Amino acid sequence: MDNKSIAQVLAQIADLLEIKGENAFKIRAYRSAAEVVATWPDPVARMDAQQLRTIPGIGKDLAAKIRELAETGVSPYHQQLLAEFPPTILDLLRLQGVGPKTVATLYSTLRISTIEDLAAAAKAGRLRSIRGIGAKKEAQILKAIEERAKDQGRHLLTETAATAADLVSYLQSHAPDVEFMPVGSLRRGCETCGDIDIVAVGGDQTLMDVFVGHPKVEQVLGQGSTKSSVKLAGSYQADLRLVPRESRGAAMQYFTGSKAHNIIVRDRAMQRGFKLNEYGLFKSDTDEKVAGETEEGIYQALGMAWVEPELREHRGEIEAAVAGTLPTLITVGDLRGDLHMHTTASDGKDDLESMAAAAHRLGHQYIAITDHSKALAMANGLDEKRALEHAARIRALNGRYNGLTLLAGIECDILPDGRLDLADDCLAQLDFVVASVHSNLSQDRQQMTDRILRALECPWVDVLGHPTARRLLKRDPIQVDLPAVIAAAKEHGVALEINCQPERLDLSDVNARLARDRGVPLVISTDAHSVAALARLRWGVQTARRGWVRPADVLNTLGVDALRARLRRHRKTR
DNA sequence: GCCGTTTTCGGCCCGACTGTTTTCAGTCG
Numbered sequence A: 001m002d003n004k005s006i007a008q009v010l011a012q013i014a015d016l017l018e019i020k021g022e023n024a025f026k027i028r029a030y031r032s033a034a035e036v037v038a039t040w041p042d043p044v045a046r047m048d049a050q051q052l053r054t055i056p057g058i059g060k061d062l063a064a065k066i067r068e069l070a071e072t073g074v075s076p077y078h079q080q081l082l083a084e085f086p087p088t089i090l091d092l093l094r095l096q097g098v099g100p101k102t103v104a105t106l107y108s109t110l111r112i113s114t115i116e117d118l119a120a121a122a123k124a125g126r127l128r129s130i131r132g133i134g135a136k137k138e139a140q141i142l143k144a145i146e147e148r149a150k151d152q153g154r155h156l157l158t159e160t161a162a163t164a165a166d167l168v169s170y171l172q173s174h175a176p177d178v179e180f181m182p183v184g185s186l187r188r189g190c191e192t193c194g195d196i197d198i199v200a201v202g203g204d205q206t207l208m209d210v211f212v213g214h215p216k217v218e219q220v221l222g223q224g225s226t227k228s229s230v231k232l233a234g235s236y237q238a239d240l241r242l243v244p245r246e247s248r249g250a251a252m253q254y255f256t257g258s259k260a261h262n263i264i265v266r267d268r269a270m271q272r273g274f275k276l277n278e279y280g281l282f283k284s285d286t287d288e289k290v291a292g293e294t295e296e297g298i299y300q301a302l303g304m305a306w307v308e309p310e311l312r313e314h315r316g317e318i319e320a321a322v323a324g325t326l327p328t329l330i331t332v333g334d335l336r337g338d339l340h341m342h343t344t345a346s347d348g349k350d351d352l353e354s355m356a357a358a359a360h361r362l363g364h365q366y367i368a369i370t371d372h373s374k375a376l377a378m379a380n381g382l383d384e385k386r387a388l389e390h391a392a393r394i395r396a397l398n399g400r401y402n403g404l405t406l407l408a409g410i411e412c413d414i415l416p417d418g419r420l421d422l423a424d425d426c427l428a429q430l431d432f433v434v435a436s437v438h439s440n441l442s443q444d445r446q447q448m449t450d451r452i453l454r455a456l457e458c459p460w461v462d463v464l465g466h467p468t469a470r471r472l473l474k475r476d477p478i479q480v481d482l483p484a485v486i487a488a489a490k491e492h493g494v495a496l497e498i499n500c501q502p503e504r505l506d507l508s509d510v511n512a513r514l515a516r517d518r519g520v521p522l523v524i525s526t527d528a529h530s531v532a533a534l535a536r537l538r539w540g541v542q543t544a545r546r547g548w549v550r551p552a553d554v555l556n557t558l559g560v561d562a563l564r565a566r567l568r569r570h571r572k573t574r
Numbered sequence B: 001g002c003c004g005t006t007t008t009c010g011g012c013c014c015g016a017c018t019g020t021t022t023t024c025a026g027t028c029g
Helices: A003-020 A024-038 A060-072 A076-084 A089-093 A100-110 A115-123 A135-151 A157-174 A184-188 A206-212 A245-256 A259-271 A295-301 A317-323 A352-361 A384-396 A424-429 A445-457 A482-492 A509-517 A532-546 A560-566
Strands: A179-183 A195-201 A217-223 A227-232 A236-243 A274-277 A280-283 A289-291 A366-372 A405-413 A432-436 A495-499 A522-525
Touching: A003 A024, A003 A060, A003 A076, A003 A089, A003 A100, A024 A060, A089 A100, A089 A115, A100 A115, A115 A135, A157 A179, A157 A184, A157 A195, A157 A206, A157 A236, A157 A532, A179 A184, A179 A245, A184 A195, A184 A245, A195 A245, A206 A217, A206 A227, A206 A236, A236 A245, A245 A259, A245 A274, A245 A280, A245 A295, A259 A274, A259 A317, A280 A295, A289 A295, A352 A366, A352 A532, A366 A384, A366 A432, A384 A405, A384 A424, A445 A482, A482 A495, A482 A509, A495 A509, A495 A532, A509 A522, A509 A532, A522 A532
Parallel strands: A195 A236, A366 A405, A405 A432, A495 A522
Antiparallel strands: A179 A195, A217 A227, A227 A236, A274 A280, A280 A289
């Protein structure tokens, strides 16, 4: 069982316990275990009980339940809970405005266990017979049922950022003196975002009318004097929170999250005799305000360093902030070049000269032109002859753009058996080789691992491109033993790519951290297929930051000569 | 069910908004 499946079972147990009305803290234990397992870098099914207990939030009982799941594929406890309710009851929990208490009441009073039952009962006006449910709630439930298909789904980070920027500029135009800041998962740079959170500082409640009046607002979920929620076209939910200036930092800290990070921070506050909320940090006994204007002030008062938003995921950042060992994270300004892009020679939209000129305008010191190889026929991939001719054209441009070095490269397919798509002597004559998997993505774990390990043995491979081949919200990562790939990359001196395509961001934050912790060099590359796409390095950088990556971990922070020296092909250990 | 710089027992983050209420429970983030 993979981590995702195990996490799903744990989350379902939490849902079922909630409907049963069990102890809230027990529920939280299952819920937080599900979250930590879902993002744990190594397969937890392969860990023994003792190793499992080193994972924060997993104790004796949960370790035993995970072992059971790993060994037998089922959890008796889960099965037992499922037997108490029709499993379809869990679908009801997903409806906006319907929580565990309502689900339990619906089932115990009207025996409602499916969305269809619920819709029928609501239409017939039978729900309002239940204590605590009136006509409005009934209508709200019907609406939630209609909207449920649209509500599902998260959005890519880049799209969320664009929508948020649009919202902010709209609000700003109506309230020039108010400060608006996107917070939440967007500020943390999560690869996908479920909603948009914006903090407004220093305005009055008329802002809320402006907010719900945005032309893209389809539904107002709630509107108060300091907080409003709306549903936007494109099924985005957006929340606006208004706080006074003196609470700016507290509100940013609170609404940036993550939830797991905040729970730990607040726990720390409590232990030190404070109370922390979105308005500030207060002494518990006297309510005297200790901090709140700045985030830095809050963390400082709690005896820790300010934590970069990207690190706030409860992945060791609290301990590091207390110990003063937080990493200095990479920034876009640290990057000197871009090592993965395409031109019209294969499937790019813009030609070689246009791409080079654009890279020059961006201030890059070097770029690698890496068109596809012949196996990707659909993309007009290059064979050996065309690849070398293309390389000659690329090199001929050196000197044309002041300060820009062009490296003649290729993105060479890794064939299903692990051979590379182009002959060794061709690869040897290029300056730079990215090797990538593009096809036969459904190979089993063993086959895929063997395939990639074999490719990494080729001495001319400098970088492994988008290592897990995932497409966010569309396609799962390939099945592969990533720790083995990372070990092989380390052994052979191959760098791993963080691909900046919005739907790739591959390596992911968690996997980038894994590679970085094992001392494997990374590159951050756009994989641009057009001039416009050259600008998206920031998304890969943000993913890297979430992976605790420092400038020294990334090869394209180096100048061109130092970069060349670090490439595998120029290393003596080849 | 987890966890420990006060604890191996007794805690466990906190507030806004809504709807159905005459003082609060449920949901959400």
